[in-house]
Amino acid sequence: MNDHLLHVYTGDGKGKTTAAMGLALRMLGHGKPVLIAQFMKDGTSGELNSLGRFENAHIYEGARMQGFIWRMTPPQLEQARQAHREAADSLLNVIHALRPELTILDELCVALATRLLTLEDAFRLTDTALLYGDAVVTGRNAPEALLERADYISRIEAVKHPFDQGQKAREGIEW
Numbered sequence: 564m565n566d567h568l569l570h571v572y573t574g575d576g577k578g579k580t581t582a583a584m585g586l587a588l589r590m591l592g593h594g595k596p597v598l599i600a601q602f603m604k605d606g607t608s609g610e611l612n613s614l615g616r617f618e619n620a621h622i623y624e625g626a627r628m629q630g631f632i633w634r635m636t637p638p639q640l641e642q643a644r645q646a647h648r649e650a651a652d653s654l655l656n657v658i659h660a661l662r663p664e665l666t667i668l669d670e671l672c673v674a675l676a677t678r679l680l681t682l683e684d685a686f687r688l689t690d691t692a693l694l695y696g697d698a699v700v701t702g703r704n705a706p707e708a709l710l711e712r713a714d715y716i717s718r719i720e721a722v723k724h725p726f727d728q729g730q731k732a733r734e735g736i737e738w
């Protein structure tokens with residue numbers, strides 16, 4: 564069995580991204596290089612500030628997105644698609660240059676579900692990351708093809724979430 568394994572954290576409960584970042588923290592604790600790319604997000608989540616302080620952590624900024632996808636007009640959506648495709652391509656170069664022992668592709672499943680990226684793009688990223696270390700893909704609605712390739716699948720179930728009681732997202736907890 565290959566030493567480099569693919570992890571998928573999916574499901575509708577809270578804890579996918581934070582679990583991935585926890586794994587990054589663990590790998591960094593061993594002094595190994597870690598690459599973190601967040602798709603669909605604006606780069607303001609707290610963990611990026613903390614993990615970015617580690618010398619061996621590389622935060623990839625190219626896949627960022629401002630605003631909500633469901634509010635985009637068709638031309639804005641096409642622009643976001645183009646930007647994500649270009650980001651995925653340049654991320655491949657970063658992976659080769661950095662040779663990370665852990666690559667986190669946070670919310671990649673959401674980029675797939677919203678068709679900002681194709682499965683082909685996703686596999687190109689995971690296959691390249693797996694040349695050098697483990698790869699973690701997070702996000703709701705992981706596609707079946709990705710699950711088939713994964714070595715670890717953790718499906719987090721939302722049993723309770725205060726959002727359903729009208730609770731707003733809180734700094735330090737949700738981002």
Ligand code: ATP
Pocket residue numbers: 575576577578579580581582701702703721724726727732736737738
């Ligand atoms: P976290 O980043 O806290 O680990 P996550 O990655 O599992 O959460 P996502 O599906 O990426 O969750 O959603 C991002 C945001 O939505 C998080 O702030 C999270 O708290 C919130 N969230 C997660 N699950 C639910 C839910 N079932 N209902 C409403 N909001 C949720």
Ligand code: MG
Pocket residue numbers: 579580581670701702
């Ligand atoms: Mg998440």
